[in-house]
Amino acid sequence: MSTATGIYHTTYEADLSLRRTRADWIRLTLIAVVVVAAPFVLSPFWLTVANQIGIAIIGAVGLNILTGHTGLISLGHGAFLGVGAYTSAILVSRFDVPTLIAIVVAVAVTTVIGTFFGLPSLRLKGLYLAMATLAAQFILLYAFRNWDVVTGGTEAIVVPYPEIFGWMLRSDFAWYWVIFGVAILVVLGARNLFRSGIGRAFHAIRDQDIAAAVMGIDVGRYKLLSFAISSALVGLAGAMTAHYRTIVTWERFTLDVSVLYLAMIIVGGLGSVAGSVYGATFMTVVPAAIQQFARNVRETIPTLAREMPAIQLIVFGAVIVLFLLFEPRGLDRTWQRIKDYFRLWPFRY
């Protein structure tokens, strides 16, 4: 990875800034224009997809903080998403709690439960921790399905459309602004986390935990903090899904979802906030595009359209395998490479 040459900072403030060059600022402006213009130009189908992307970004940033940045794998994040969704949905539909407060409580509950299931990380690493968090996934899913009194069991919870400050959130268009507003705040917060002490401590634990302890980092505390921040964001994503979709069922929080989120951060780039955004976008757009394609060919090639769900799974699996083989550091690395290519052009290095 080459760095931009000829750029000299004369203050520490400038050296710490996230955007350092004019190109960085131009790119940011372009992204801002796209984000603002999107809801006006997208078709209803793609606007729904955009909203799903926004929620996926929040969850993927959360999981990446834990798995990519702190090096602690979790297979329980699908269920943590469910904890956020169920908590918020139950509070609103059964206890008439205002939506905003319900979401805040949902985030808090998910934080506590996520941190609790993070306790094995004090002793376990790698595959062993994956197994321990897998247990969390199954325990929580079992609770969603069988704790009838609280979760309503296998029956879906229907949530009324939320009203925030007297404003009914009904249409995809209105939701778009809420979801992307929150997603942008989450991304900024995460970027800030990784240019200061806490994020550095997470990286230190990921790279060399004994050295981290010897340098004065309370490794156990920071591992739990990572679980807490990560599950808080995932809980937020879950609560927002509940209110956006207005229906909560256990099928949305299975192991598949945990794996999907892991796939997002692997495809996007482990240990990169931007990577989480790329991965969440990519892994939401690909299935949607395949679905759209199936709809388009329904008339002309009915067999292909019928087999689409199977094909979708195959494409999905192939994408993950190909990324692991050819770009294990994800889309974030691809983007770096593209930038380097143009920065150095016409030279190779």
Next chain:
Amino acid sequence: MSRAYRHNLNGSDLAPGATQLEVDDVALRFGGVRALKGVSLDVRQGEIHAIIGPNGAGKTSLLNCTSGVYRPQEGGIRLHRGDGQTHELTAARPHQIARWGIARSFQNIELFKHISVLDNLMLGRHVHMKHSVWKTALFFGPARAQEIAHRELVEEVIDFLEIQAVRHAHVGALPYGVQKRVEVGRALCLQPAVLLLDEPMAGMNTEEKEDMARFILDVNDLAGVTVVLIEHDMEVVMDISDRVSVLDFGSKITTGVPDEVQADERVIEAYLGEEVA
């Protein structure tokens, strides 16, 4: 040190020459293997104290006990402070020991490979910083001010170790000798009371060794930091150390100034073996 430094790298306020680190009858076992069999020695404020001995003598084990990575079954290691307080290191956890001012480097480089040199050094400042999730997420304001305040000391260490050119480089991509230097830098950023260096010159060529010896001497002479040094290169050890302790098979043979130790028959025996009659 060539220019005026504003930060004092020495984290101890003991008077030079006072006993700072007291290793008292430390015994460490791994199952049936006795790595340390009752080692006692003392390190004085402001000295360079070398620990030498053949491979497997227990030098690194002793360092690991001091920094809390291993917990010895018997004995104690005490750190004395200027205000008369004493910390018992064998009962504390590594991160607590670091807070008390014990910093170290490792025999096999244990840097944080996937982050920059600067971040590695900033991690040396971790114990001196306040960490709040909310302030961090906002960044602008207290979190940024704190980053910059600590960055100033880190930049002095960068200057001092002459690694300005690589400050933004990823550590994993740097040559071995530079990585060793960064690791010493990371320990220095902690403003240590005692600096434990585990073979800082292993695998280096003469020029790199000379540089490293100069850095160690400067840290010791000018900043007054106590250095405990494990090293196999006898020439370096005898040149720069104030006192030398010799370990063999988990026991201390002797402690003394380099000339005494070199002349000690037990030391010669440990290194060269017994003479066959």
